[in-house]
Amino acid sequence: MFPQVRMRRLRSGKIRDMIRETSLSVDDLIYPMFVDENIDSPLAMSSMPGISRLPVEMAADDAKEAAELGIPAVILFGIPSTKDDKGSSAWGEDDVVQRAVREIKNELGKDMYVITDVCLCEYTSHGHCGVVDMEHEQILNDPTLPLLGRTAVSHALAGADMVAPSGMMDGMITAIRDALDKSNCSDVPIMSYAAKYSSAFYGPFREAADSGYSFGDRSSYQMDPANSDEAVREAELDILEGADVIMVKPALPYLDVLYRIKTEFKMPTAAYNVSGEFAMLKAAARLGWLDENKVMYESLLSIKRAGADMILTYFAKDLARMLK
Template sequence: MAFPVQRLRRTRRTAALRGLVRETRLSPQDFIYPMFVTVGEDARNPVGSMPGVFQLSINRAVEEAKRVHDLGIPGVLLFGLPGEKDEAASGAYDPEGIVQLATRAIKDAVPELLVVTDVCLCEYTSHGHCGVVEKDTGQVLNDVSLELISRTAASHAEAGADIVAPSDMMDGRVAAIRSELDNEGFENTPIMAYAAKYASAFYGPFREAADSAPQFGDRRSYQMDPANAREALLEVELDVGEGADMVMVKPALPYLDVLRRVRETTDLPVAAYSVSGEYAMIKAAAQNGWLDEKTAVLEALTGIKRAGADIIVTYFAPDAARWLS
């Protein structure tokens, strides 16, 4: 049918009509909120490049977790800032490490809240890379790193993590983690794999928040080339075959085409990480009066969900949850 019989504006006329025919619906239940946990007491250190985001001591992280739960957000994603770093990333798999302690404290205080733990070595290594570095060549060693990464995941599960999320992008890490978890009696702990994680400029503010910038070189030898999309589908296929229970695309907004293709490729739950640079850009534009923050955030998050994300990891989770309530 053609105009004037068909008038698409009919169902756009009022908010009630638009809501009735809305195709994509955003909910606080879609969100996971990333949190940065640091050593010390009563710390709430602002992250300069991410207004509204803080490095929190464990007691403050527990307070924040309670607030998140009260807003109807189902889970948090924990990143740790240890007191000391070394070449072996020993703080990553220390049973008394910062993420392990924070996980226990949050699960004790808010047992219904899902605690997802980022499994990587970059915050704990003195060189800032996501795996073990060979001294002579400066290369990040894949297979040697798998042992430490899988030990880290098991230590998080032991501390009470509901989901472990490896973000290192070493080949074979999902299989190594699955084997370690199963051997240690955590066969019911799911793995959310950062399956398609790109070597992105949009991680810049995160490096400040997590104190995880590499001391030399970059991460392009293990994170994905931004030009590649078919490779992302292969990464997802491999992670699913190794035992991933959920897969993630990171970043989100610059890779919506990849997110859509991943959604069409797998029936597993698909997560998208709306990263620090995405957050910082909207915050900066809003603070300068260049756009309306609430409208822009909800539009961006809706776009991520429309592209295929079942789960959205976002620093805007508390604000978006309030706006949606």
């Protein structure tokens, strides 16, 4: 009881650092990269200051810069030159992500851990994450699964260290795990977007990945923002199907979900600090309303404190420079 107990005694000097419960390290970071086979020079994203689409030939240079900052991993998103109703540019041996993986691994080898996003939305003409029945405007779950498996295998054979399915199709982890194992890629882990919400915070990403949809929305396969019990069930199912890492996306509006999933399953857990979260802080900082470095650090620290072992964030390079 006060005055014997004074909490402020431990908030000054070296002891403040010594008793800190949560630490944020460059080792926690995964840097998202957008690789576009339609361009020959970087294309800046207006809604995401500092982020650009890169030509395939520059992917290794960007990854090398990240590695020199100490960032251990990147995740690749591809923008193909052609799109069709099934997203068939997603799984070719010489398609955009496969080429980018080889570029990075040839340049950096084990010095950069390469993760690939496995989804069809960037490759389909309609912009949805699976095969579509256009007559009824329905996204078809089961016909999509073999295409996700085929895409994951093509990434692994190109040299990806990990694949990250993000389409929120039921059974996608089983389909991808089976496909990888049958292709002698059993050592390639899966990071599942297990709890991916149908969120308005993805807006700037659609500019960066050229993945807007031509009808409806993604609420029939991405989660309702009102639900958290459902997220726990989604994560459990993906774990049972063979996911090695599970993810919550977005991060900041869903810290309660992140905490629940980490507490419940106690397994490697990622959180995606998405484009809208990034854009808001950048915009407020540009207007002088917030100190960018301080709010960036505080936001990412909160994600780590809630339970994330790794954070996918467009702030990765900024934070790495700050921590250095």
